[in-house]
Amino acid sequence: MSIDVIIFLGLAAVAIASAVSMLISRNAIYSAIFLVMNFITVAVLYLLLNAAFIALVQVTVYAGAIMVLFLFVIMLLGAEHVETSRKLPWQLPVALIFGLILVGEFGLMLYTRMDVLAESVQSVVEGFGSPASVGSELFRTYLIPFEITSVLLLVAMVGAIVLSRNERKESR
Amino acid sequence: MNIPTTYLLALSGVMFTLGVLGVLIRRNTIVIFMSIELMLNSANLAFISFARQFSELPGQVFVFFVIAVAAAEVAVGLALIVTIFKTRHSIDIDQINKLRG
Amino acid sequence: MASIEVGVNGGLFSFAPLIIFLPILGLLINIIVGRRFGERFTGAVACTAVGLSFAVAVLQFIALRGHPEGVNVMVADWITIGTLDVAWSLKIDTLSVAMVLMVTGVSTLIHIYAVGYMHEDVRFQGDPGRYTRFFVFFNLFVASMMVLVTANNFLMMFVGWEGVGLCSYLLIGFWFEKGEDGIGNAVAGKKAFITNRIGDFGFLIAMFLVFWQFGSLEFDQVFTSAQAAGAAVGGVATAITLFLLLGATGKSAQIPLFVWLPDAMAGPTPVSALIHAATMVTAGIYMIARNHVLFELAPFSSTMVAIVGGATALFAATIAVGQFDIKRVLAYSTISQLGFMVAAVGLGAYVAGMFHLVTHAFFKALLFLSAGSVIQGIEHGHHHIEHGKEATGPPFDPQDMRNMGGLRSKMKITFWVYLIGALTLSGIPPLAGFFSKDEILADASHANPAVYWLLAIAAFFTAFYMGRQILMVFFGKPRSEAAAHAMENPPVMTVPLIALASLSVLGGILNLPGVHSLTDWLHHTLEHVHAGEFNFIVAGFSTLLALLAITLAYLIYGRTKMKKGEPDPLRKILGPIFVGMHNKWWVDELYDLLIIRPYVALAAFFADIVDWRFWHDWFHDSVLARGFRGLAWWLSQAFDLRVIDGIANGLADVTKGVAARLRTLQTGYVRNYALSVFAGVILVLGYFLFR
Numbered sequence: 001m002s003i004d005v006i007i008f009l010g011l012a013a014v015a016i017a018s019a020v021s022m023l024i025s026r027n028a029i030y031s032a033i034f035l036v037m038n039f040i041t042v043a044v045l046y047l048l049l050n051a052a053f054i055a056l057v058q059v060t061v062y063a064g065a066i067m068v069l070f071l072f073v074i075m076l077l078g079a080e081h082v083e084t085s086r087k088l089p090w091q092l093p094v095a096l097i098f099g100l101i102l103v104g105e106f107g108l109m110l111y112t113r114m115d116v117l118a119e120s121v122q123s124v125v126e127g128f129g130s131p132a133s134v135g136s137e138l139f140r141t142y143l144i145p146f147e148i149t150s151v152l153l154l155v156a157m158v159g160a161i162v163l164s165r166n167e168r169k170e171s172r
Numbered sequence: 173m174n175i176p177t178t179y180l181l182a183l184s185g186v187m188f189t190l191g192v193l194g195v196l197i198r199r200n201t202i203v204i205f206m207s208i209e210l211m212l213n214s215a216n217l218a219f220i221s222f223a224r225q226f227s228e229l230p231g232q233v234f235v236f237f238v239i240a241v242a243a244a245e246v247a248v249g250l251a252l253i254v255t256i257f258k259t260r261h262s263i264d265i266d267q268i269n270k271l272r273g
Numbered sequence: 274m275a276s277i278e279v280g281v282n283g284g285l286f287s288f289a290p291l292i293i294f295l296p297i298l299g300l301l302i303n304i305i306v307g308r309r310f311g312e313r314f315t316g317a318v319a320c321t322a323v324g325l326s327f328a329v330a331v332l333q334f335i336a337l338r339g340h341p342e343g344v345n346v347m348v349a350d351w352i353t354i355g356t357l358d359v360a361w362s363l364k365i366d367t368l369s370v371a372m373v374l375m376v377t378g379v380s381t382l383i384h385i386y387a388v389g390y391m392h393e394d395v396r397f398q399g400d401p402g403r404y405t406r407f408f409v410f411f412n413l414f415v416a417s418m419m420v421l422v423t424a425n426n427f428l429m430m431f432v433g434w435e436g437v438g439l440c441s442y443l444l445i446g447f448w449f450e451k452g453e454d455g456i457g458n459a460v461a462g463k464k465a466f467i468t469n470r471i472g473d474f475g476f477l478i479a480m481f482l483v484f485w486q487f488g489s490l491e492f493d494q495v496f497t498s499a500q501a502a503g504a505a506v507g508g509v510a511t512a513i514t515l516f517l518l519l520g521a522t523g524k525s526a527q528i529p530l531f532v533w534l535p536d537a538m539a540g541p542t543p544v545s546a547l548i549h550a551a552t553m554v555t556a557g558i559y560m561i562a563r564n565h566v567l568f569e570l571a572p573f574s575s576t577m578v579a580i581v582g583g584a585t586a587l588f589a590a591t592i593a594v595g596q597f598d599i600k601r602v603l604a605y606s607t608i609s610q611l612g613f614m615v616a617a618v619g620l621g622a623y624v625a626g627m628f629h630l631v632t633h634a635f636f637k638a639l640l641f642l643s644a645g646s647v648i649q650g651i652e653h654g655h656h657h658i659e660h661g662k663e664a665t666g667p668p669f670d671p672q673d674m675r676n677m678g679g680l681r682s683k684m685k686i687t688f689w690v691y692l693i694g695a696l697t698l699s700g701i702p703p704l705a706g707f708f709s710k711d712e713i714l715a716d717a718s719h720a721n722p723a724v725y726w727l728l729a730i731a732a733f734f735t736a737f738y739m740g741r742q743i744l745m746v747f748f749g750k751p752r753s754e755a756a757a758h759a760m761e762n763p764p765v766m767t768v769p770l771i772a773l774a775s776l777s778v779l780g781g782i783l784n785l786p787g788v789h790s791l792t793d794w795l796h797h798t799l800e801h802v803h804a805g806e807f808n809f810i811v812a813g814f815s816t817l818l819a820l821l822a823i824t825l826a827y828l829i830y831g832r833t834k835m836k837k838g839e840p841d842p843l844r845k846i847l848g849p850i851f852v853g854m855h856n857k858w859w860v861d862e863l864y865d866l867l868i869i870r871p872y873v874a875l876a877a878f879f880a881d882i883v884d885w886r887f888w889h890d891w892f893h894d895s896v897l898a899r900g901f902r903g904l905a906w907w908l909s910q911a912f913d914l915r916v917i918d919g920i921a922n923g924l925a926d927v928t929k930g931v932a933a934r935l936r937t938l939q940t941g942y943v944r945n946y947a948l949s950v951f952a953g954v955i956l957v958l959g960y961f962l963f964r
Contacts, residue, residue, distance in 0.1 A: 008175045012183045019190040019210055023197070031203050035210060038187075042213055049180070049224045054216075054235050061239050066209065066246050073250045074202055077257050088266065091944055095196035098951055099189045105958050106185035110178050117177045117225065129223070129232055137229045138236065149240045156244030160251035195947050269941030 007048070015041040028080045032070045039063040050129040180221035187214035201253050201263040205246070212242050285336035288329050289346040289363045292373055293419045295326040300412035307405035316388035319408035323384050323415050327377035333370050341367060341797040345425050345493075352428070359490055364425030368627070368798040371791070372422045372559050375631045379550055379638050380415045382769040386642050387411065387543035389765035393649055394541050397656075398448050407447060411547065414440035418552040422559060426490040427480045430560065434476060434524065437553045442466040444548070445540040452539055461539035468533035472523015476560075479516035482509060496566040503570070510567050514574035517564055518581065525557025525611045527585045532861055535604040538672075542645025545600060549607040550638035555630050558611065561618045562627055565799055569621070576721070578619030583717075583727035586612030588858070590734035594741065595854025598672045599644050602742050605857075606698065607637055609731055613713050616724050622716035623799045624784070624792045629709035631791075632780040636697040636706055639773035643691040646762050646770065647746060648672055650684050654758030669755060674745045676753040683759045686767045688747050690774040695743050697777045699736035699819045705780030707816070712784065714815055715808040729815060736819035740826030748831060 015038050022034035039062045046055035074080060127133055138146050187210060194207025216235045223231025257263050299322025307315040337343065343366025352359040387407070395401045417440055421433025446462025453460070480490065486509045487495045499506060521527065526534035537548055548554060561568060561578065568575050586609045593605035610633050617626035651671040670676060681688045697706035710732060717725040751757035761767070784791035853859070 002174060004174050005179070008179060012179075015183065016186055016190070019187055022203075022206065022210070023190055023194045028200050028202050031200075031206055035206050038210065039213060042217055045180075045217065046220055048175075049220050051220045051223065051232050051235075054220060054232050054239075057236060057239055058216075061243055062209070062213070066243055069246060069250055070202060070206060073254060077202075077254065077263060088942060088944060091948065092197055094948060095193055095951075098196075098948070098955060099193045101955050102189050102192065102951075102958070103185065105955065105962055106182070106189070109958075109962055110181055110185070114176075114178050117181075125227060128227060128229070133229060134232055134236070137233050141230075142233055142237075145237065149237060153240060153244050156247045160247045163248070163251035164254045192951060196944055196951065199944070265943050268943065 004048075008045075011041055011045055011048075015045075026081065028074045029071065032067055032074065035070075036063045036067045039067070052129055053131040053134040054129070056131070177221050177225045181218055184214045184218040184221065187211075187217070199265050201256075201265050201268075202250075204265060205249055205253070209242065209246070212238060285332045286340075286344050286346055286365055288332055289365050289423070290348050291329045292326050292333070292377070292423065293363075293416055295322045295329065296412040296416035296419065298322060300409045300416070303405050303409045303412070307409070308402070312388075312392060312401075312404050315405045315408050316384075316391075319412050320381065320384045320388060322412055323377060324381045326415065326419070327374070327381050330370065330373040330377050333365055334374060337365065337367060337370055341794075343367065343369075343798060356488055357484070357490070359426055359428045361429055362425045362491075363423040364492060365423065366798045367794050367796075368559075368562060369422050371627060371631065371795065372555070373419065375634050376418050376422065376552055376555075377415065379634045379773070380418075380547060380552065382772055383543050383546050383550070383638060383642065384408075384411060386546075386645070386766050386769040387541075389763055390543055390642075390645055390649060391541065393652070397652055398451065403447070407444075407541070410440055410443045410447070411543070414444065414547060414552055418556070421556055425492055427483055427492070427495075428490050430563075431473075431476060431480060434520075434556060434560075435473065437556060438466060438469040438473065438524075441469070441537065441544075441548055441553050444544040445537045447540050447544065458539040461533075461536040464536050465533040468530050469523050472520045472530055472557075475516040475519025475523065479513045479520060482513045482516065486513070492563065499566055499570060507570055510570040511574050514564070514568050514571045515577065517560065517567070518574060518578055521557030521561055521578075521615065522581065523557070524560070525554045525615060526608045527557070527581050527612060527615055528588060529864075531585060531589065531608045532864060534608055535601050535857070538598065538600040538604055542600070542641060542648060545604070546638045546641035546645070549604065549641060550634045554607065554611055555614075555634065558614045558618055558626055558630050561615070562623045562799065565618070565621075565623055568618075575619050575621065579616045579717075579721055579724045580619070582612045582614065582616030582619050583724040583731075584612070585609070586616060586731035587727045587734070588612075590731040590738065591854050592857045593738040594734055595851055595856070596738075597674050597855075598670075599647060599674050599677070599742065599746060600641070600672055602674075602738055603637070603640050603644055606640075606735065606738065607633075609735060610637065610698070612731065613710060613728060616728060617713040617716065620716055620720040620724065622713060622720070624795050625709070625712040625716050627795060628784045628791050629706075629713055631783060632697070632705035632709040632777070635773055635780050636694045636704075636777040639690060639770060639777050640694040640698065642766070642770055642773065643687050643694060646687045646766055647677070647680060647684065647691070647759075649762055649766075650680065650687065650759040651677065651753075651755050653760050655755035657758040657760075658754045669753075671755065674742065677746045677751070677756045678749040678753075679747070679751040680756060680759055681747040683756075684761045686761060686770065690767075690770040691747065692743060693774045693777055695739040697780075699739050699823065700732055700815055701736075701819055702812075702816060703781060705777050705783075707812075708781035708784065708786070711808075711812045711815060715811045718808065718811050729818060732815055733818045733822050736822035737826050740823040741830050744826060744830040 018034045018037040018041065022031045022038065025031045025034060039058060043055045043058040043063070046052075046058060191207045191209075191211030191214060194210065195204050198204055198207065216238055219231045219235045219238070223229065223235075253263060256268065260267060299318050302318050302322075303315050307318065343364065346363040346365055348361040348363060351361045391404055391407050395404045395407075414437060417433050417436025419433070420436060421430055424430035424433060442462045442465055444462075445465050446459045449456075449459040449462065452458035483495055484490055486506060487498050489495055489498075499510065519530075523530045534549070534554070538545055540548070568578070589605045589608035589612060593602050593609060596602045596605060610629070614626045614629050614633070617623070617629060648671050655669055655671060693704070697704040700707045700710045702708075714725060714728055714732070717728055751759075782790075856862075
């Protein structure tokens with residue numbers, strides 16, 4: 001077992017553990033913190049997978065901006081806890097069974113396709129995934145989608161503002 | 173770094189399943205939202221893995237877009253949650269069952 | 274019998290269709306603009322149309338002198354179905370042209386007379402607007418008669434046959450709102466029409482038999498094949514001719530279908546003249562003459578025709594004696610004279626029959642128009658006195674001879690022409706009626722003595738009732754204020770009378786004994802005609818009879834002046850026989866009892882019992898309506914409510930039930946929905962994995 005695999009297994013264990021912790025934490029604040037931890041772990045994986053730029057974006061946008069927003073909203077609403085009323089008693093076991101099935105399917109799929117993936121691994125060129133190369137790709141090939149994304153963000157911003165402002169006049 | 177892509181995809185799958193379970197099990201709307209982010213994250217991991225597997229840069233560019241869209245989504249989604257909370261004074265997903273037939 | 278076809282370039286013959294189309298043109302003009310241009314225009318158009326028609330007939334006469342065998346003038350194709358090929362083709366031969374000349378000539382004079390008469394009549398009856406209508410009908414009458422006479426096949430003849438029937442109905446009922454109970458004239462018109470229909474039925478059956486036997490309706494073909502077949506078709510020919518006889522009895526007012534003719538007096542006097550003299554009633558005689566070939570093949574039918582004619586002649590003559598209505602006397606006289614003609618054609622004396630037809634047209638038109646003149650003179654007088662005093666007592670009847678008398682000095686022209694007409698009718702030599710009637714009697718004397726005696730006695734009665742009429746109307750003292758103030762009519766009415774009187778006097782020239790111009794003329798059409806030799810015994814005897822009858826009439830009516838309100842002197846002499854004569858031997862009553870009452874009862878039975886009770890009440894109401902209602906009830910209650918509504922409601926219930934169960938799936942919990950989506954994802958993924 002190579003060092004790489006050991007590192008990967010360690011990171012994977014942290015990621016899964018943080019994800020599970022997020023899942024089972026009663027306090028939403030904790031869930032958010034565990035998710036940040038998961039994101040950062042994945043960002044490390046990105047770094048190891050020749051995706052430095054994406055890794056940085058992951059840390060700044062996801063773990064930074066988005067999760068801060070989450071925390072902000074949780075604290076704003078004071079919605080750390082949701083009272084436990086068992087309205088859907090069979091939801092949890094069914095969900096677990098379905099989850100197991102899904103994992104089984106994933107596993108089966110990977111097992112049957114493993115050889116193809118192992119054989120076709122290609123050597124990565126120098127500078128692959130660097131901010132320079134990704135930026136050049138973005139502003140050359142994907143210029144229009146990039147601009148559209150900016151418009152999308154603008155629309156989302158306006159939408160968020162419109163949704164969350166106090167509209168007294170609307171109440172009839 | 174020499175990790176078989178299969179391993180990465182397996183991790184991605186597990187994380188995705190955990191995200192799904194979060195959506196299905198948790199009743200806190202914000203946590204459900206966070207689970208969705210987890211699922212997106214696992215998908216991003218799969219993209220990055222394949223980008224390295226086939227040395228294709230568009231895979232990473234796509235992740236960039238996914239993150240951008242997710243940011244927009246989170247902005248709107250959290251605004252919606254705030255609005256819902258203002259009217260119903262709860263973020264319990266089970267309280268929001270007006271669509272019951 | 275061989276006749277040539279004539280197309281467009283047939284010389285004078287090509288004008289032949291104008292005989293029909295000129296009156297039609299006249300009536301069309303009158304229909305469209307007649308009212309706008311007034312009475313003078315209407316009268317002028319109608320008279321001109323018929324007069325021109327007469328002129329064309331004269332042209333045909335001239336043309337026929339070069340082609341005495343006759344021609345067929347094609348007008349139009351009409352019906353072509355299988356072997357039936359009927360064209361509207363005019364048969365121009367000596368027989369038809371003789372008829373056409375007579376009809377158009379006399380009609381022209383009657384038209385001219387009618388211009389004056391109707392001018393008064395529409396005012397007397399109180400509707401001047403009908404003046405135009407009258408002349409439209411009049412022209413149509415002439416046109417129909419022309420169609421009948423010029424037809425070269427049975428079907429076209431039937432068209433004319435029906436046409437004159439229709440026109441007689443229209444004209445007899447011309448003042449349809451007048452008469453007895455306000456519908457008397459209309460009833461008279463109806464009677465004429467229905468009685469004619471019975472005859473038309475006979476004609477139709479005969480026509481069917483002709484087509485069935487001979488495969489054609491064209492006269493020439495039928496007669497040729499009938500002659501070729503000879504006695505082989507005797508039975509069918511007898512049937513055909515008997516049915517034709519039935520048709521003739523209807524149209525020419527013979528026993529038993531004569532009852533309509535006296536009632537036809539309801540029409541204005543020119544109509545009576547037109548029907549009696551010129552057009553309608555002669556159709557039957559003409560038809561028999563036209564079909565002489567068939568009648569010659571059927572001796573039995575011919576004998577029947579002769580007997581019917583003789584019987585009618587005598588029977589009608591006796592009735593005429595007992596009538597007081599001036600026009601009714603003439604009506605029965607017409608029937609009687611038609612009996613003479615029918616007897617003549619029945620005895621094979623076609624020329625004599627046609628000869629009498631023509632002369633009779635002259636003097637009977639004369640008599641009717643004179644009678645009209647008398648009536649209008651009386652009406653004038655009546656109006657004259659009406660101005661002075663209030664109308665009292667029963668309504669005045671200007672046609673009743675008991676209200677007349679002493680008109681000789683008041684209406685001189687009318688008296689003289691009436692006298693001429695009466696003497697002609699009585700058969701006094703050398704007037705036209707003498708020759709024509711005598712020819713019939715001469716033929717009858719050696720063909721069928723029984724018929725001869727019938728006719729001779731009828732001739733005696735004829736002279737008697739004409740003498741009676743003359744004496745009652747023109748001699749003695751006026752028996753009413755109106756008669757005392759009667760006055761002569763304008764020249765437009767008297768001039769045609771004078772013309773007709775001249776024709777009555779001179780008509781005998783047509784077929785003078787020894788000259789036989791009409792016989793020669795008709796010989797081209799009617800073979801086997803024989804120039805009736807003048808029989809001095811017969812002629813002398815009939816003249817003697819006529820003079821005797823006139824003398825007798827003078828003894829009864831002339832010697833002792835009849836007083837006002839006094840019963841007929843003949844009443845005392847003959848007693849109940851006169852009552853019988855006066856009441857027309859109760860023929861109408863007999864028909865009423867034998868035919869009309871049972872018929873009405875049968876109709877009532879059909880209407881009340883069969884139609885109303887059975888058909889309406891029982892079948893419609895009980896069976897149909899109730900059955901339908903039951904069916905409808907069953908459909909609505911059992912079928913519609915249970916089955917149809919059941920299906921519809923069932924569908925609705927099923928949908929509702931399914932929906933009620935399905936809606937529980939819509940828990941409203943987002944996590945449930947998410948679970949469903951997740952299940953779907955798993956299934957799809959599994960599908961891709963294991964396919």
